[in-house]
Amino acid sequence: MxxxxxxxxxxxxxxxxxxxxxxxxxxxxxxxxxxxxxxxxxxxxxxxxxxxxxxxxxxxxxxxxxxxxxxxxxxxxxxxxxxxxxxxxxxxxxxxxxxxxxxxxxxxxxxxxxxxxxxxxxxxxxxxxxxxxxxxxxxxxxxxxxxxxxxxxxxxxxxxxxxxxxxxxxxxxxxxxxxxxxxxxxxxxxxxxxxxxxxxxxxxxxSNMSENRLRFLGHCLSNKLEVFPEFNTTLITVNREELEKYQVETGDTEGIVNYGLSLEGVRLTAFIVERKDKVKLSLRSKGEFPANEICKKYFNGGGHRNAAGGESTDSLEQVINKFKLILPEYKKLLIQ
Structure with missing residues (x-):
């Protein structure tokens, strides 16, 4: 060196x-x-x-x-x-x-x-x-x-x-x-x-959003947010058709993953989006919960303990199901 x-x-x-x-x-x-x-x-x-x-x-x-x-x-x-x-x-x-x-x-x-x-x-x-x-x-x-x-x-x-x-x-x-x-x-x-x-x-x-970006955010929070109280976890998923409908551009999905953590008691939140060639996953967590471990172990990614990302060539539905099936493995950490 x-x-x-x-x-x-x-x-x-x-x-x-x-x-x-x-x-x-x-x-x-x-x-x-x-x-x-x-x-x-x-x-x-x-x-x-x-x-x-x-x-x-x-x-x-x-x-x-x-x-x-x-x-x-x-x-x-x-x-x-x-x-x-x-x-x-x-x-x-x-x-x-x-x-x-x-x-x-x-x-x-x-x-x-x-x-x-x-x-x-x-x-x-x-x-x-x-x-x-x-x-x-x-x-x-x-x-x-x-x-x-x-x-x-x-x-x-x-x-x-x-x-x-x-x-x-x-x-x-x-x-x-x-x-x-x-x-x-x-x-x-x-x-x-x-x-x-x-x-x-x-x-x-x-404070620099386009109208499309603001409407897309509203759609995600109103129609796509899933809450799993038994795991203190939230999930938002978006497919390619929705990206096209709201004319989503680079940066328009930035920060959406963070909204789930604003719910009382939530320790893990995920945002899964279907892109052209792969499915992208972003995780955010609170405290000692290892979001990066999930991304590295299951989604070809990594990052920081409280902010991590991954990707998959599986279908959107397969990635969503995989994420949901992982939650019981981490239940003790999520509800403690």
């Missing part, structure tokens, strides 16, 4: 840098990526953010977003940038399969690879790793990387602070998940002092 001193020395000269993050990027993925981008360009680096896929419109307001390259829409340019990069930052993912076809380009690149992430069981493709599974967001780790490892807090300007605050806010579910420690709140306060307008960021992310 590369030593920190060697990385700092490497970054003393302007470099060709690519920043990438996982497919279908969320607020933390884009916040950490654009936060790092806005930091690097101040030092004269030629930096580019490349996302494997598109991402929600409610994240497109962030500083630097206009320079983002979407791989699926610009494969040739993306491939050239990766091939010519001297350094590649891999943010908010820890295995190259999470960036789809872009992963093999990164693997083949001779660039120095830096991973900044907080997910379990990282793949050994990186040369330098800033990794902590206890961090609430990768944006928190980017802040720590800039401030405490590179000693460049003076370069956290308003643009950097805005992006990093967005990443921390979204991945902590607006600062309410268990890993939102006092240290996280101190970082958030510091970012506000450095220019992040917290209330405005919250408004841009959470």
């Amino acid at each position: 590369l030593e920190l001193a060697a990385l700092k020395e490497f970054l003393e000269q302007p470099r060709r840098i690519v920043i990438t993050t996982h497919h279908k990027p969320d607020g933390d993925a884009m916040g950490s990526s654009l936060g790092l981008y806005n930091y690097l360009i101040q030092q004269g680096h030629h930096a580019k953010v490349i996302t494997p896929t598109d991402y929600p419109d409610f994240l497109a307001w962030m500083p630097g977003n206009g320079e983002v390259i979407i791989y699926t829409e610009n494969t040739k340019e993306s491939a050239e940038l990766v091939a010519n990069a001297e350094l590649i930052f891999c943010l908010d993912f820890n295995t190259l399969s999470r960036i789809n076809e872009l992963g093999e380009l990164v693997r083949a690149s001779n660039a120095v690879k830096v991973m900044i992430d907080h997910h379990l069981e990282p793949e050994d493709f990186d040369d330098y790793r800033h990794w902590d599974i206890n961090a609430c967001a990768s944006a928190q780790l980017v802040y720590d990387f800039i401030v405490n490892q590179l000693n460049n807090k003076q370069l956290i300007n308003k643009d950097v602070a805005t992006c990093l605050y967005t990443g921390i806010m979204t991945d902590s579910a607006s600062f309410k998940l268990p890993n939102t420690t006092s240290g996280v709140h101190r970082i958030a306060a510091d970012l506000i002092d450095l220019g992040a307008v917290n209330w405005h960021i919250h408004d841009l992310v959470y």
